Amino acid sequence: MGHLVRFTSPRNAEVIEQPYARPAVGEVLIATRYSGISAGTELTAYRGTNPYMSHRWDVDSRLFVEGQPTHSYPLDGWGYEEVGEITEVGEGVDTELIGRLVWGAWGHRSTAIRTAAWVEPRMMPEANDDAVGIFAKIGAIALNAVLDADVHIGETVVVFGAGVPGQIVSQLARLNGAHVVVVDLVPERRELALSLGAHEALDPRQTDVATRLKELTGGRGADVAIEISGSYQALHDAVRSVAYSSRVVAAGFYQGGGTQIRLGEEFHHNRVAVVGSQISGVAPSLQHRWDEIRMSQTVLNLESSGRLQLAPLVSHLIDAREAARAFEMLDEAASDVLQVVLDYRAG
Incomplete structure (x- = not known):
């Protein structure tokens, strides 16, 4: 059995068991190595303040409207800062992918299934520390702000x-x-x-x-x-x-x-x-050249080349089965807490 993080109610996180899945045709199995906790978006879900939990986001009108909220407790596998290793491939997928590291968003869970096409642009570059893969999306968020700043x-x-x-x-x-x-x-x-x-x-x-x-x-x-x-x-x-x-x-x-x-x-x-x-x-003026994938790739390549430092941002590395303690630590906002990373390598 694997495991994932579940928010059961405001400020309550649990680690629950999750059955292992096998990759189907065209899919790969990713074993998570590290999962970073976002102290912004994720804490709004952990605390219950996220607007998706009080209103419904209407995709067509792009408005928050009254009605059944988009999300409600329990919330399983919330999170978007993961890096893991491809450990198994389904039929039709090149076996040379086994052992490769990929970054992406699949939430705080020990394994995930994704298509081979999905992982192809998300391969980890050479890095001083594999854990920096957790910064791919938050790095894209930061780079997007800099692009908007012009x-x-x-x-x-x-x-x-x-x-x-x-x-x-x-x-x-x-x-x-x-x-x-x-x-x-x-x-x-x-x-x-x-x-x-x-x-x-x-x-x-x-x-x-x-x-x-x-x-x-x-x-x-x-x-x-x-x-x-x-x-x-x-x-x-x-x-x-x-x-x-x-x-x-x-x-x-x-x-x-x-x-x-x-x-x-x-x-x-x-x-x-x-x-x-x-x-x-x-930004509209950049949409023909930039997207989220390119922003994430750029951030990780800048780290790989030594021009961007990401490893110093990790302040705490915590066993993934101690996720409840990790969220409590972030919620308390102690001065020594910056990037908290869940470590799945112990299984």
Whole structure:
């Protein structure tokens, strides 16, 4: 028997047994090695605050509407940061795939069945650590935010949030030639951002971020702000921090109402453009060249070449059968917790 993680009710996770399946014609069996826990989207499901659990998402109208919620407890195998090994192939599939590592989203479960066509573009490149495969999708989310930001060489970019996606965003913006300022409440995360190449890291409790950005830019303000923490206060500070007629990329997963945002202030007077960034789509001007697969491949190839550091983002490696403890740890938001990874190698 294999196993998977089940959310049974708000803030309750269990590990339950799952029967092994065999690959059919054209399919492969993937044995999970590592599974990363998203401290954003996944925690909204764990806590019960995800809008899919209170409303129905109407695919045709692309609106949240009243009615039976799209998701409800129990939720099985939630998650989208996995890497595993192909251990068996079905009829018609090249046996040379056995032993290859693949990344993808199949949730917190010890095995998964996918088609050979699905795994083909998701083969792991050479990496310093196989576990970095868990960053494929969160890396794509970060890269999508940077593409939406349209960063240019010599620009000042302020990144609000130094969690996992913020750390990746900061590195990618620096690779684009930007002067990167990171904003976060947690000292350890600010220190990590600086060690990974950010030029400055600010504590918003100690520094008026907008004033500091004006000082750094000769009174102009940041060329672009990327808010990826999901904090409404941070989103308001991001609006305050950018230059006249500039852009704020809102990439965080915001929960509830945003009373901290005051649209009659800098947003209105400075003609600030707020752009929503979400992994279901790419900026219209780039859709003919970029998609999620390419973004994930790019992030992993940048890691493989040494230009992007992902392994330092892993703060905790926990046996997959201890998943309940891992979610409790993330929910408590201790300062030393960044990327929690479930380890399936013990079986």
